[in-house]
Amino acid sequence: MSAPGGPSPRRPAFAPLAEETRAAMRRLMARYPNPRSALMSMLYLVQAEHGCVSEAGIEEVAGMLDLTKAEVASVATFYTMLKREPLGRYLVSVCTQPPCALAGAGSLRRALEEELGVGFGQTTPDGAITLEEVECVCVCDGAPAVQVNYESYEHLTPEAAVELVRKLRSGGAVPPPVHGSVPVPREAIHRELAGLGGHDPDRGGGES
Amino acid sequence: MSAEVTVTIDGREIAVPAGTLVIRAAEMLDIYIPRFCDHPALAPHGACRQCMVEVEGQRKPLTACTTPVTQGMAVRTQHTSEMAREAQRGVLEMLLINHPLDCPVCDKGGECPLQDQTLAFGPGASRFAGEKRRYPKPVRISPLILLDRERCVLCARCTRFSSEISGDRFIALFERGALQQVAAYEDEPYESPFSGNIVQICPVGALTAEPFRFRARPFDLTSTPSVCTLCASGCRTIVQTRRGEVARILASEDPEVNEEWICDKGRFSFPRAQRPDRATEPLVRKDGELVAVSWAEAAALVAERVGSARERGAPIGVLSGGRLADEDAYALSRFARGVLGTADVDSRSWTADGEEDAVFASMLGSPGATYSDIEVSPLVLLLGCDPREESPILHLRLRKALNRRGSALFEVGPRATALAREPGARSILCSPGTEAGVLLSVAWLLVNPFGLPVDDATKEGLSSPGRAALRDASGVADEPVLALAEALRAAGGRAVILAGERLSRSPGALAVAWNLACALGARFGHVPRRGGFRGELWAGLHPRLLPGGRRVEDPAARAEVERVWGASLPPVAGRCARAILSEAGSLGALFLVGADPASDFAGFGASAVEAAPFVVAQDLFLTESSRRADVVLPARGPAERAGTSTDWEGRAAEFEAAVAPAGLSLADRDILAMLSGALGEAFPTRTRDLRAEMRVLERSPQAPAAVGAPTPALPEPDGLRPFSLVTYPLLLDAGTMLAGSGALLEIARRACVEMHPGDAAALGVSPGDPVRVASAMGEIVGPARLSAGLARGSVFVPANQEGLRALALVDPFAPVTAVRVERA
Numbered sequence A: 001m002s003a004p005g006g007p008s009p010r011r012p013a014f015a016p017l018a019e020e021t022r023a024a025m026r027r028l029m030a031r032y033p034n035p036r037s038a039l040m041s042m043l044y045l046v047q048a049e050h051g052c053v054s055e056a057g058i059e060e061v062a063g064m065l066d067l068t069k070a071e072v073a074s075v076a077t078f079y080t081m082l083k084r085e086p087l088g089r090y091l092v093s094v095c096t097q098p099p100c101a102l103a104g105a106g107s108l109r110r111a112l113e114e115e116l117g118v119g120f121g122q123t124t125p126d127g128a129i130t131l132e133e134v135e136c137v138c139v140c141d142g143a144p145a146v147q148v149n150y151e152s153y154e155h156l157t158p159e160a161a162v163e164l165v166r167k168l169r170s171g172g173a174v175p176p177p178v179h180g181s182v183p184v185p186r187e188a189i190h191r192e193l194a195g196l197g198g199h200d201p202d203r204g205g206g207e208s
Numbered sequence B: 001m002s003a004e005v006t007v008t009i010d011g012r013e014i015a016v017p018a019g020t021l022v023i024r025a026a027e028m029l030d031i032y033i034p035r036f037c038d039h040p041a042l043a044p045h046g047a048c049r050q051c052m053v054e055v056e057g058q059r060k061p062l063t064a065c066t067t068p069v070t071q072g073m074a075v076r077t078q079h080t081s082e083m084a085r086e087a088q089r090g091v092l093e094m095l096l097i098n099h100p101l102d103c104p105v106c107d108k109g110g111e112c113p114l115q116d117q118t119l120a121f122g123p124g125a126s127r128f129a130g131e132k133r134r135y136p137k138p139v140r141i142s143p144l145i146l147l148d149r150e151r152c153v154l155c156a157r158c159t160r161f162s163s164e165i166s167g168d169r170f171i172a173l174f175e176r177g178a179l180q181q182v183a184a185y186e187d188e189p190y191e192s193p194f195s196g197n198i199v200q201i202c203p204v205g206a207l208t209a210e211p212f213r214f215r216a217r218p219f220d221l222t223s224t225p226s227v228c229t230l231c232a233s234g235c236r237t238i239v240q241t242r243r244g245e246v247a248r249i250l251a252s253e254d255p256e257v258n259e260e261w262i263c264d265k266g267r268f269s270f271p272r273a274q275r276p277d278r279a280t281e282p283l284v285r286k287d288g289e290l291v292a293v294s295w296a297e298a299a300a301l302v303a304e305r306v307g308s309a310r311e312r313g314a315p316i317g318v319l320s321g322g323r324l325a326d327e328d329a330y331a332l333s334r335f336a337r338g339v340l341g342t343a344d345v346d347s348r349s350w351t352a353d354g355e356e357d358a359v360f361a362s363m364l365g366s367p368g369a370t371y372s373d374i375e376v377s378p379l380v381l382l383l384g385c386d387p388r389e390e391s392p393i394l395h396l397r398l399r400k401a402l403n404r405r406g407s408a409l410f411e412v413g414p415r416a417t418a419l420a421r422e423p424g425a426r427s428i429l430c431s432p433g434t435e436a437g438v439l440l441s442v443a444w445l446l447v448n449p450f451g452l453p454v455d456d457a458t459k460e461g462l463s464s465p466g467r468a469a470l471r472d473a474s475g476v477a478d479e480p481v482l483a484l485a486e487a488l489r490a491a492g493g494r495a496v497i498l499a500g501e502r503l504s505r506s507p508g509a510l511a512v513a514w515n516l517a518c519a520l521g522a523r524f525g526h527v528p529r530r531g532g533f534r535g536e537l538w539a540g541l542h543p544r545l546l547p548g549g550r551r552v553e554d555p556a557a558r559a560e561v562e563r564v565w566g567a568s569l570p571p572v573a574g575r576c577a578r579a580i581l582s583e584a585g586s587l588g589a590l591f592l593v594g595a596d597p598a599s600d601f602a603g604f605g606a607s608a609v610e611a612a613p614f615v616v617a618q619d620l621f622l623t624e625s626s627r628r629a630d631v632v633l634p635a636r637g638p639a640e641r642a643g644t645s646t647d648w649e650g651r652a653a654e655f656e657a658a659v660a661p662a663g664l665s666l667a668d669r670d671i672l673a674m675l676s677g678a679l680g681e682a683f684p685t686r687t688r689d690l691r692a693e694m695r696v697l698e699r700s701p702q703a704p705a706a707v708g709a710p711t712p713a714l715p716e717p718d719g720l721r722p723f724s725l726v727t728y729p730l731l732l733d734a735g736t737m738l739a740g741s742g743a744l745l746e747i748a749r750r751a752c753v754e755m756h757p758g759d760a761a762a763l764g765v766s767p768g769d770p771v772r773v774a775s776a777m778g779e780i781v782g783p784a785r786l787s788a789g790l791a792r793g794s795v796f797v798p799a800n801q802e803g804l805r806a807l808a809l810v811d812p813f814a815p816v817t818a819v820r821v822e823r824a
């Protein structure tokens, strides 16, 4: 897609989607009267497999839904949770909005950047962690907040934050957040966002 | 219909149908509310927020373009409300924050709604002191269309046009927030035969057209209302000139015809006027070379040669090619029959069976289908026509009927059209040449089990002994035939049957289609490919028809024409173009008036033109045919003369000349008057005299009448791998009128050999493989393209694409050309 400033310098080529993913996409399409309603879920599945909404994924999804690539890219570039650069295993999102900023988000950011050696919007060379900035994640009472694969950690100190990413990187056990559960790796979280996680109605079990 | 409601706008009351948008109701009161995204032909969107008005009882201003009126609503616009004024000023100030204000170098400057509305409604100054957002510019979203993103106001008119109107959804709004922008996907360029329309409706200078960009300022252009004659859609246009040359062509508005759209061929092919192969002075062959001579010398030579041919009684052939204005066509018919005394006149590049002229005769004298009929019809049956390629505005109207009105469309033929993808459309694929069999089966169902009441003549016209065999040969199953019959029964007289000119090549099919329309009381439309065809047909440039669709064999009809012309007419039918050409050697003379048989009939036509002892070519260009002629008489081109053009509906529109003629060229009618004079015959010399005669010859409309029993013929199988060739020209091809059109030609589709995946698999052909297609006339090799929208056993090759011309394969003597297909 012609992003501002032209194509991105590092846009790896991806293999075609796995047959299993395609089958899952077809199941998603069958859930709606108009299959195109499954578009966003399908893009999360692409992200589960490729780590981002890849060109190859856009092409496949467009083909399956009889949309143009432009129409798919229009959605893929609109939503901030759909990424166009491959994500690391864990996405660490630092809230920088005023309540968190007043509670010390700035020092969290500096500590994390120093620890990881990357800035917002970048991924560590080992592919473990992508650091990003987000707007309010709705736990302002727990400011400053950081999300790890969309699980919110609250009242973090710079030291605790560094400790957290070290554990994530080394594969060690991380503590659960106050609310929610221990972050699951990238693939699982995007399958869940696609509507195929723990509550996959196609596999039985309760759908919320 | 819908109830009326009364609203008050700026204190003035008006009753409008419920559901009317505030912005439209205001227009009815001549109150203008500023707007960018609003466009009456597009669905309400509310993207730009410019049209804010105050509505009594609402705390905040509302967008007039998305708010429907309600009973008793009181609206106050910028004229009476400070709230509305303030909101509109605020929106304009915001839109201008990132706008580059490069009006002095912007194509839109001088006709720009942003300029105009800022002046009228905007703040005088901006409070924004920061740096504007900038983009590298421009983005080339297609070879024709450039996008300067920083000028865009994100109104989404262009993207909505592409999805709602043309269906070419290759542009969309990408990104979000301050970075939101119109874009095409990197490797999926915005290529649409309607792309120029988005430039015209963009309310700012964000979209510009390569052929016009930086060429002229709008306020320096002279506008002449005109009519496009490049196809039979009949689009109303505005030709804009600068220093005597066409600088730009815009769509003009006619709700009955093209609404407000035109295709890119009509919009961007004007640079042809400046081409080096343009004929600008009379040429006469001397010692094998064409040399420039005076009009007097050329006319004298023609008179001498034609005079002696007349004395000897040698036949004279007169061919036109669907490119003439109505007056020129009429003058040619009068010249050929009245002055030259020949009946060998034709404007068709196909040969048809005997029923075609009966259909044309009845059609020209009865009311036919119109665009408006299509829009309200519950069912359209489309035959022998690919509207997107052959009559683009008809395509848009059919798309509208399907998408907005929920109509149904059936098409019967060997190749599915682009409409087959639309909701409610269904394509019945049959082998080429068997359309009549499918239609006869449908008719049989309607007349027999369904009991459609028909008179004996119609019943006769819908019967054929060969029906069953033909149905078998068509390869069509029972279900679609039944579905079509049921749909036609349900629609009855509200159905519309559209037959493209290619249907005539399928034996018997045109007659059955016509008779079916007569039986149902349905409207019928004949869709020719070239813009001058309908006028030429009316004029009698047909071997069996006189002006007004009178039949040559009818003595009373002949007498009517003889009275007007003061000449006696040959009482016999003439020969068709193919027959004339195949005996070209025995002609006394061959007149080609806007006809190019060496291209239309490929090798066969070229050798015929060579063989004819004396060839006079009246043309705009030195074409394959005219460069072989003995005399070339330069004719005036579309924008160079006034005239009338009749579209496929039979609707006539007059147009004026917009530019001075090229060189010494003359209008065809004036050339013919000059030649008549040289032959010592009287001939009307003024356009208004020709028009007066044409009015006298207009017949009063009658009810359409069924024609005799059709004579379908089974296509003959032949050869080792008997494929049937399906071919017709695409909208953008290597045709004469398009040469020299630069960027427009870059979007012409690359030619492929299209085949059914099943056939391809049987031949071991994969997409892109080189495939050889060979007929008795020649062979070509092109890359394979697989398409399920093609009947089994058929291959489609576009007739005239650069580098791959299926015309060279067509057997002019067979209704269907048999070809051998193999991997090359």
Ligand code: SF4
Pocket (backbone or CB within 6 Å): B151, B152, B153, B154, B155, B156, B157, B158, B159, B182, B198, B201, B202, B203, B204, B206, B207
């Ligand atoms: S390019 Fe023009 S028509 Fe398209 S969104 Fe921008 S301003 Fe509107």
Ligand code: SF4
Pocket (backbone or CB within 6 Å): B228, B229, B230, B231, B232, B233, B234, B235, B258, B262, B263, B264, B265, B266, B267, B391, B392, B393
């Ligand atoms: S649709 Fe036909 S008449 Fe209209 S602009 Fe295109 S070529 Fe001309």
Ligand code: FES
Pocket (backbone or CB within 6 Å): A095, A096, A097, A098, A099, A100, A101, A135, A136, A137, A138, A139, A140, A143, A145
């Ligand atoms: S501002 Fe950070 S969570 Fe709300």
Ligand code: FES
Pocket (backbone or CB within 6 Å): B034, B035, B036, B037, B038, B045, B046, B047, B048, B049, B050, B051, B052, B063, B064, B065, B066
């Ligand atoms: S014109 Fe009403 S919101 Fe754009």
